[in-house]
Amino acid sequence: MNNSFWGLRRFEKRVAVVTGGASGIGFATACRLAAEGAKVWIADRPGRSVPASAANYGFKSVEVDVRDEPAIAQAIERIIATDGQLDVVVNSAGIVLDATTQATSRDDWQRVIDVNLTGTFLLCRYALPRMIERRSGAIVNVASDAALVGQRAQAAYCASKGGVVQFTRAAALDAAPYGIRVNCVCPCFVDTPLLAAWVSGSPDPRQAAAEAASTQPIGRVGRPEEIAAAIAFLASDEASFVTAAVLPVDGGATVQ
Numbered sequence: 001m002n003n004s005f006w007g008l009r010r011f012e013k014r015v016a017v018v019t020g021g022a023s024g025i026g027f028a029t030a031c032r033l034a035a036e037g038a039k040v041w042i043a044d045r046p047g048r049s050v051p052a053s054a055a056n057y058g059f060k061s062v063e064v065d066v067r068d069e070p071a072i073a074q075a076i077e078r079i080i081a082t083d084g085q086l087d088v089v090v091n092s093a094g095i096v097l098d099a100t101t102q103a104t105s106r107d108d109w110q111r112v113i114d115v116n117l118t119g120t121f122l123l124c125r126y127a128l129p130r131m132i133e134r135r136s137g138a139i140v141n142v143a144s145d146a147a148l149v150g151q152r153a154q155a156a157y158c159a160s161k162g163g164v165v166q167f168t169r170a171a172a173l174d175a176a177p178y179g180i181r182v183n184c185v186c187p188c189f190v191d192t193p194l195l196a197a198w199v200s201g202s203p204d205p206r207q208a209a210a211e212a213a214s215t216q217p218i219g220r221v222g223r224p225e226e227i228a229a230a231i232a233f234l235a236s237d238e239a240s241f242v243t244a245a246v247l248p249v250d251g252g253a254t255v256q
Helices: 024-035 052-057 069-083 106-134 155-178 193-200 205-214 224-235
Strands: 015-019 039-044 060-063 088-091 137-142 180-187 246-249
Touching: 015 024, 015 069, 015 106, 024 039, 024 052, 024 088, 024 224, 039 069, 060 069, 069 106, 088 106, 088 224, 106 137, 106 155, 106 180, 137 155, 137 224, 155 180, 155 246, 180 224, 193 205, 224 246
Parallel strands: 015 039, 015 088, 039 060, 088 137, 137 180, 180 246
Antiparallel strands: none
């Protein structure tokens, strides 16, 4: 990724934070925002390191478990203390649980809800007051096609991502009077470490990979950079009249 590829500088003089930014969609989004001029903070859980290529972008980092409310509050304050503002928030941290409703334990259910839904809420909860002070900002939440259609053996994941969609809509209405926009994207299968782990853990990894590609009419899984491009659009001034949008970026999967 580089500036010359896009020729865009939509995020100059802006500060962004991306949760789950050490890998997958989060990392691709951090790179895209930085390539377009943003000062980007990568927020990820302790022990997670970003790829070596991150050195090219001058990322700042903050260790945070999105389930930890005090840590979230401290992370936002650190960003403000260092850079003086926060313009873009991307909630990309997430986990998957392969389990039917009857096989999902209460603890596993709570863990998925806490990371995917409550973590998204908490970052918005503490970022919004800082954005309101400046009466500007954009938040993009990463939901999933599982938020829009039911999926077998994904009870907790579907519930958490469906919650992200509805939370996005509610938060957008709360933030609109202050000039702040809140949107979300809904990817399907994307070539990320999460997908790789699911494929490798399947009884027949080759078949699992083929099935993942076949669920999307476009005939392949997505690339993290493709999701990042949609996120960057929603976070940019080009989407200045777009809020509460739920954008499928799924190769056509959810229209089948």
